Amino acid sequence: MDIFEKLQILADSAKYDASCSSSGSNRKNTKTGIGNGHVSGICHSWGADGRCISLLKILLSNACIYDCKYCINRCTNSVHRATFTPREIADLTIHFYQRNYIEGLFLSSAVVKSPDYTMELLIQTISILRNEYEFNGYIHCKTIPGCSKELIDKLGNLVDRLSINIELPSSDSLKLLAPQKKKSGILEPMTYVSRHIKENKLEKSTKKPFFVPAGQTTQLIIGATPESDLKVLKLSESLYQKLSLKRVYYSAYISVNQDKNLPTLDKPPLLRENRLYQADWLLRFYGFKADELLDDSHPNFHSVLDPKCDWAIRHIDKFPIEINTADYFTLLKIPGIGIISAKKIIRARRAFLLDFDALKKLGVVLKRASYFITCKGKYYYPISSFRPNFIETNLIYQERVTFPKSSFEQLSLFSSFSKPDEKLPVFQSLQPTKEDKIKCLTGNL
Secondary structure (H helix, E strand, O other), X not given: OOHHHHHHHHHHHHHHOOXXXXXXXXXXXXXXXXXXXXXXXOOOEEOOOOOEEOOEEEEOEOOOOOOOOOOOOOOOOOOOOOEOOHHHHXXXXXXXXXXXXXXXXXXXXXXXXXXXXXXXXXXXXXXHHHHHOOEOOEEEEEOOOOOOHHHHHHHHOOOOEEEOOOEOOOHHHHHHHOOOOOHHHHHHHHHHHHHHHHHHHHOOOXXXXXXXXXXXXXXXXXXXXXXXXXXXXXXXXXXXXXXXXXXXXXXEOOOOOOOOOOOOOOOOOHHHHHHHHHHHHHHHHOOOOHHHHOEOOEOOOOOOOOHHHXXXXXXXXXXXXXXXXXXXXXXXXXXXXXXXXXXXXXXXOOOOOOOHHHHHHOOOOHHHHOOOEEEOOEOOOOOOOOOHHHHHHHHHHHHHOOOOHHHHHHHHHOHHHOOOOOOXXXXXXXXXXXXXXXXXXXXXX
């Protein structure tokens, strides 16, 4: 099998690994080296400076010894198998970089022979790039669960970012769908990497190489098992708090195998994936807690409204909020006001009292915010009802229908929502809108 056939097989096998975010690395080039790790660089995603950066995203091998029921590369599947040599991957990366196709490498692998054997191949590959070719570009590598700590140390000193994928949100799900993997075999190396990163930062003054300067991430598969959004979000919150993870990625389950323990889905749950990404921004930057956004009586996110709108409607007693007096963290709780617009509000109102026209100019999304705020003690609309059902109905139609401003109150009279107290239908078949996707990229909710 030639290298191009391997590339076709292993690049296709890598598409199920989520890896898109700004790199967070700032690895500098050397006098004799090539490339550098830009702080905003990543694989086909928007960086902090607006750039769209690409990585070579491949597997070292798809010849896996494990039989994870959700994975296309499980050992019992009849698929084309291929394995790169470390030299082949290093040469591909340099050739693609020199042709300006890529700016870095995202490298993962199935488990070949054993976790330690696979890790040694990954280390050999990146050692060739770093030491022989003196490649200083961004490299993101997946750690193999169950490998030794010595190998994690070697790999961590070579790459910018490490990932150890949890995949499934609970021990019961792992036993059901990935019986060869153990929760401890995943969490222990994650804890070790987290501790090592913190220790390395404390030793900055020494000449020791940086250990995983861009931090570590993980991935959760959404929809393969029955865990609620609340359980998934609480797991993410715990990982951020205890292990200081850079990102948790959510990957909608794609049905690629037939198994009695797997759900039968016509389409991947992309909308649910979007909602979790939106909630993830709220956890990391907006001061929300998982138990605030969801609870046992409301364990899953709304199918039409984003998590912040959904939370605001269920906590209507906290509103309305006066724009001209609310502090920064209170402003962040208002739907339609993101981090950037909240900072602009704080700065602008030092000079004058804000009205609704001023909020528009500052980037506030009034079609959502107007139901939850006052300016100078006045509402945007002459709202005749401050009931949650009334606001929810109007917000849903604003998300799905373009309509003239003057008719907004009449929307609640349409047949599907004719009764103000009627429970709203669940739109399970909806796909994420363009606005949903923008929210996930920018974090402005």
